[in-house]
Amino acid sequence: EEKAATPKIDVTAAMADRVLGKPDAPVTIYEYASMTCSHCAAFHKFGLPTIKKELIDTGKAKMIFRDFPLDNFAMKAAAMARCAPADKFYPLIAMIFGEQERWVKTSAPDEAVAKLGALAGMDPEYIKACMTNPDLQKAMMASMQDGQKTYAIDSTPSFIFKKGDERMMEWDEFTDAMKKAEAAAKASGEKTG
Secondary structure: OOOOOOOOOOHHHHHOOOEEOOOOOOEEEEEEEOOOOHHHHHHHHHHHHHHHHHHHOOOOEEEEEEEOOOOHHHHHHHHHHHHOOHHHHHHHHHHHHHOHHHHHOOOOHHHHHHHHHHHOOOOHHHHHHHHOOHHHHHHHHHHHHHHHHHHOOOOOOEEEEEEOOEEOOOHHHHHHHHHHHHHHHHHHHHHHO
């Protein structure tokens, strides 16, 4: 019986920006995250839905995910997500972060996270090829180093806000702005209600 060829990975396509929101939104939020980072998982569960509703769905901002793998399992999980079809990327990372506490604690986190990819409709052989592809890992490391060099990223999650080529506020200013927006929304809701 012939051994099937290892599925080919298109590294350029895998590393293309994964944009959440309208591509022409005036503000770009770059999120640097690691798939094994508990604070990143908390952001995806609790922070992102609000940001999506207030900023992304309204066309004020778009979000671009940047891999910042803090360990080997984060690298493999991120590689798998990068190999998913672009329209499945954000739903898949939502699942990876949503199930993080479970898969991270297993004896074989890479196998556990691969099951999530299979649930998302990815072929198991393709997942394995993605997770072990040295060119994809090199490209992800280059992206991580670029974040370190360009924005001094040293922890996850980290967020960079840009309008055109100009850098905007820092995360603290952003969370303050979000709190003000939420308070204003609540206040106006109470008045009209």
